[in-house]
Amino acid sequence: MLSPQLIDEKEHNPLILIVDDIEAHAELMEAFLIREGYNVQATTNAQEAIRFTKNLSPDLAILDVMMPGMNGYDLCKNLKSLSGRKFFPIILLTGLDQLENKITGIEAGADDFFSKPFNSIELTTKIRSLIKLKRLQDELDHSEDIILTLAVAIEAKDPYTKGHSERVSNLSKKLAIFIGLSQAESITIKKAATLHDIGKIGLKEDILHKRGPLQKSELELIRRHPIIGEDICKPLHSLKQILPGIRYHHERWDGRGYPDRLKSEDIPIIARIISVIDSFDVIVSERPYRRSYSINAAINLMNTEKSSGQWDPWLVEKFITMIENDPLIHKGE
Numbered sequence: 001m002l003s004p005q006l007i008d009e010k011e012h013n014p015l016i017l018i019v020d021d022i023e024a025h026a027e028l029m030e031a032f033l034i035r036e037g038y039n040v041q042a043t044t045n046a047q048e049a050i051r052f053t054k055n056l057s058p059d060l061a062i063l064d065v066m067m068p069g070m071n072g073y074d075l076c077k078n079l080k081s082l083s084g085r086k087f088f089p090i091i092l093l094t095g096l097d098q099l100e101n102k103i104t105g106i107e108a109g110a111d112d113f114f115s116k117p118f119n120s121i122e123l124t125t126k127i128r129s130l131i132k133l134k135r136l137q138d139e140l141d142h143s144e145d146i147i148l149t150l151a152v153a154i155e156a157k158d159p160y161t162k163g164h165s166e167r168v169s170n171l172s173k174k175l176a177i178f179i180g181l182s183q184a185e186s187i188t189i190k191k192a193a194t195l196h197d198i199g200k201i202g203l204k205e206d207i208l209h210k211r212g213p214l215q216k217s218e219l220e221l222i223r224r225h226p227i228i229g230e231d232i233c234k235p236l237h238s239l240k241q242i243l244p245g246i247r248y249h250h251e252r253w254d255g256r257g258y259p260d261r262l263k264s265e266d267i268p269i270i271a272r273i274i275s276v277i278d279s280f281d282v283i284v285s286e287r288p289y290r291r292s293y294s295i296n297a298a299i300n301l302m303n304t305e306k307s308s309g310q311w312d313p314w315l316v317e318k319f320i321t322m323i324e325n326d327p328l329i330h331k332g333e
C-alpha cells in the first residue's frame, strides 16, 4: 500500500518505474526523471518490477530490453497483463535499432521505443503524452464503472429483475463465443448485455410490473427505454460499440419490433444475441403475473416458437444446442 504522503505526491507527480539490469544505467535514468519532477521507483530485477507494479500501481514503466533472465519484451507482456483492461503505458529502451526488434516490442504490447543513447527532450515529451493519455483513459474507465454499477443497482431494487443483467451478460458472451465471434466481440456483447435495460432507469415499477393490459401511453413509455439507454451511454466514447446492442435489443426478426422496426439481418448480431438471451432469462425467471418456467420447459417453448418471427431462428437453434450441451446448466424440471 502507498503511504498517504506518496498517494498525495503521486496525484501531482506521476510515478515511473525503471527497470534496467545495469545499476548505473538505472540510476542515471532515475536522476534524470527526478530532475524532471517525477517520482521514480528503479530496480535491476524483473521479479521486483512485477512486485512494484502490483503494489505501487506506477503510471508508466521504462524497461531495458536486453536483460538476463526475463528480457524486456517478456516483462512488458507480464506487466501489461497485470494491469488488465487498465491502460499502463510502457516504453522499451533498446540498443537495437532494427525493425524486427520493434515488431517484437509491439507484439509484447509496448507503447513506444527509444534507442540508446536517447534524446532526453524526445523522451520527456513522450512520457508526458503517454501519462496524459493514461489519465484520460482512467477517467473514462471511471465513468464506465459508474454506469455499470448504476445498472446493477437499479435492478437490485426489484426482486423480479435482480441479477437479470448479469445472467443475460454471461449467457450472451457464451453464445457469442459459441457461434464463433472473437473474444473482443464477445466482451463488447457482454458489456452491452449488462447495460441493455439501463434506459428503464426512469420507469416506475407499477408500469414495469403491471398485471393487466398497458395503456397506450404506458406502452409508449416502456418502448422508449432502448433509446433512453442509448442516450445515457452515447457520451462515453468507450461505450460506442455497445450502442447498437442497447438500441436494437427489442427489434424483431419479422420487423415488428421497436424502436426502429429493423428486420432480419439488418438487426446487428449484438442485438439479436441479447434479444434471444433476454427472452430466455425472462421465461425462466418468476414474474408478478406468473411462475417461472424450468430450463427444459423454456427450451421447448423457444424451440416451438423459434420461427414465430420474434428472434433470429438460426440463433435460437444455436442457443438451444449450446444450452443442451452445457454441463454447468442444470436442466431438471
Ligand SMILES: [Fe+2]
Pocket (backbone or CB within 6 Å): 196, 197, 225, 249, 250
Ligand atoms: Fe429491454
